[in-house]
Amino acid sequence: MRDQLLNVLFICTGNSARSILAEGILNALGGKRFKAYSAGSHPKGEVHPMALDVLQHLGMAQGEFRSKSWDEFAKPDAPVMNFVFTVCDNAAGEVCPVWPGQPLTAHWGVYDPAGMEGSEDQQRRAFNDVAQILKRRIELMLALPPHSLQSLSIQAQLNDIGKI
Numbered sequence: 001m002r003d004q005l006l007n008v009l010f011i012c013t014g015n016s017a018r019s020i021l022a023e024g025i026l027n028a029l030g031g032k033r034f035k036a037y038s039a040g041s042h043p044k045g046e047v048h049p050m051a052l053d054v055l056q057h058l059g060m061a062q063g064e065f066r067s068k069s070w071d072e073f074a075k076p077d078a079p080v081m082n083f084v085f086t087v088c089d090n091a092a093g094e095v096c097p098v099w100p101g102q103p104l105t106a107h108w109g110v111y112d113p114a115g116m117e118g119s120e121d122q123q124r125r126a127f128n129d130v131a132q133i134l135k136r137r138i139e140l141m142l143a144l145p146p147h148s149l150q151s152l153s154i155q156a157q158l159n160d161i162g163k164i
Contacts (some may be wrong), residue, residue: 015040021129
């Protein structure tokens with residue numbers, strides 16, 4: 001698995017903020033080891049502008065981000081996922097599609113910055129905080145030895161990362 005590109009899907013309900021942030025961060029930090037995607041159970045149809053601003057500020061805005069349904073990734077011609085992470089509590093409790101390839105799954109729940117009320121500065125701070133939480137979790141996953149990513153023992157480690 002050392003040279004294999006590993007596909008990761010981040011899911012939440014709206015696919016407009018948290019899962020988009022995680023997708024952008026992993027694609028920026030994952031090098032040639034990981035390819036990240038994001039989707040939602042009930043996509044909002046647009047990406048929250050502050051999520052894009054935060055990714056831009058972090059130097060991680062690459063490619064086109066769009067809010068899309070997780071159904072795109074359950075189709076037979078979809079990329080086979082190695083990992084699927086829920087980043088919101090609502091998506092974690094929903095019945096997910098059957099993912100081709102039987103990926104490892106974990107819940108990395110984090111609060112919704114798009115639901116933050118307050119001034120623009122307070123909202124921006126919430127987006128930055130969520131991005132930093134997700135970035136730290138992704139960095140911890142990237143620090144795992146490549147050979148360990150092929151074993152089911154990684155499941156407990158992935159779950160533990162979601163609690164940090």
